[in-house]
Amino acid sequence: MLSKLAKLVERTTMSEQRLTPNAPLGAESWFGCGGTADILFQPDDIDDLSLFLKDTPPELPVTVIGGLANTIIRDGGVRGCVVRLGRPFSDIEVRGTRILAGAAALNGSVASAAAKAGIGGLEFLSGIPGTVGGAIRMNAGAYGREVKDALVAAFGLTRDGRSEALVTDDLKMSYRYCGAPEGMIFTAAAFEGVRENKDTVRARLREIKEKRRETQPITEKTGGSTFANPSAEELGAANLPADTRAWQLVEKVGGRGLAIGGAKISEKHCNFMINTGTATAADLEDLGEELISRVKNLCGITLHWEIRRIGERQKTQDAPKTPETTG
Numbered sequence: 556m557l558s559k560l561a562k563l564v565e566r567t568t569m570s571e572q573r574l575t576p577n578a579p580l581g582a583e584s585w586f587g588c589g590g591t592a593d594i595l596f597q598p599d600d601i602d603d604l605s606l607f608l609k610d611t612p613p614e615l616p617v618t619v620i621g622g623l624a625n626t627i628i629r630d631g632g633v634r635g636c637v638v639r640l641g642r643p644f645s646d647i648e649v650r651g652t653r654i655l656a657g658a659a660a661l662n663g664s665v666a667s668a669a670a671k672a673g674i675g676g677l678e679f680l681s682g683i684p685g686t687v688g689g690a691i692r693m694n695a696g697a698y699g700r701e702v703k704d705a706l707v708a709a710f711g712l713t714r715d716g717r718s719e720a721l722v723t724d725d726l727k728m729s730y731r732y733c734g735a736p737e738g739m740i741f742t743a744a745a746f747e748g749v750r751e752n753k754d755t756v757r758a759r760l761r762e763i764k765e766k767r768r769e770t771q772p773i774t775e776k777t778g779g780s781t782f783a784n785p786s787a788e789e790l791g792a793a794n795l796p797a798d799t800r801a802w803q804l805v806e807k808v809g810g811r812g813l814a815i816g817g818a819k820i821s822e823k824h825c826n827f828m829i830n831t832g833t834a835t836a837a838d839l840e841d842l843g844e845e846l847i848s849r850v851k852n853l854c855g856i857t858l859h860w861e862i863r864r865i866g867e868r869q870k871t872q873d874a875p876k877t878p879e880t881t882g
């Protein structure tokens with residue numbers, strides 16, 4: 556594997572820094588901690604990406620990232636190659652009530668472009684940090700709408716470099732889930748909205764911004780909701796009310812303000828973990844696992860991570876850190 560990586564790195568000089576060895580991914584994540592990528596590849600365009608995928612041996616692990624707003628990069632780093640789409644994939648084009656966006660376009664920019672063009676129905680994207688590619692993979696959503704409600708089609712490349720166009724039904728999306736094949740790298744998407752008065756749409760954007768500021772720790776180093784809300788079936792099996800939310804379970808087990816090392820559950824919203832400044836990725840992950848275990852023991856239900864965790868844990872000689880209640 557290392558010799559294959561070395562060959563890739565060799566191409567770096569010929570490819571104007573599109574390949575970066577030991578790229579500091581963790582520092583660039585919203586949590587601001589974690590390890591590096593063995594190799595980071597930032598393609599020039601879709602042909603470049605397709606050639607790269609065709610050229611690289613199928614056993615080379617390839618991981619795609621977006622804005623890292625929903626991802627913990629483990630401290631030991633990510634093996635293989637990480638692909639990040641940049642500026643060449645961030646164009647946004649308005650056609651009637653349809654918005655075509657590159658997968659690296661920010662969700663917020665898509666929402667703003669829609670508002671400017673008098674297109675309603677995409678405001679929910681405005682408060683969801685990250686990119687269109689990440690939003691499709693996560694079927695991201697807020698305030699009663701999610702990506703699947705506005706997406707018409709997604710375009711992408713398979714691990715072997717073939718391009719595919721998928722209509723929304725093909726993606727079998729449900730709550731925070733997208734059934735696109737593993738390894739699919741989305742490159743662009745088409746969203747459909749409805750014609751509306753620009754001021755009405757802009758007013759809704761302002762409302763969302765205000766609501767988020769009041770209820771979420773948006774100025775902290777965080778990754779959004781730590782756990783997905785349990786399904787009605789899971790809640791039923793644990794004899795819990797069908798409208799129980801993940802944050803309520805975290806609260807119930809003493810999660811608000813709970814800390815491990817530099818990782819802490821936000822006092823403002825207890826489904827948000829924050830890096831108080833000194834957290835390692837392991838602190839964050841251990842805090843999440845501590846809560847999963849407490850909720851399982853006390854409430855009889857298993858919380859599922861909404862946050863993605865990639866890479867390897869660092870092998871450490873340190874004694875395990877114990878949880879402490881703060882605040």
Ligand SMILES: Cc1cc2nc3c(=O)[nH]c(=O)nc-3n(C[C@H](O)[C@H](O)[C@H](O)COP(=O)(O)OP(=O)(O)OC[C@H]3O[C@@H](n4cnc5c(N)ncnc54)[C@H](O)[C@@H]3O)c2cc1C
Nearest residue numbers: 621622623624625684685686688689690692695696741779
């Ligand atoms: C303050 C805050 C508030 C948040 N609020 C919400 C919210 O209200 N609703 C919500 O749903 N989420 C929320 N999130 C989480 C996050 O914003 C979303 O999950 C977002 O969609 C992540 O996008 P990203 O580009 O950062 O993806 P990343 O974190 O980089 O990746 C997430 C997943 O998407 C995959 N991915 C990324 N790009 C591509 C691509 N081009 N092709 C294929 N797969 C790809 C990655 O492999 C990974 O599995 C919040 C996060 C923060 C920090």
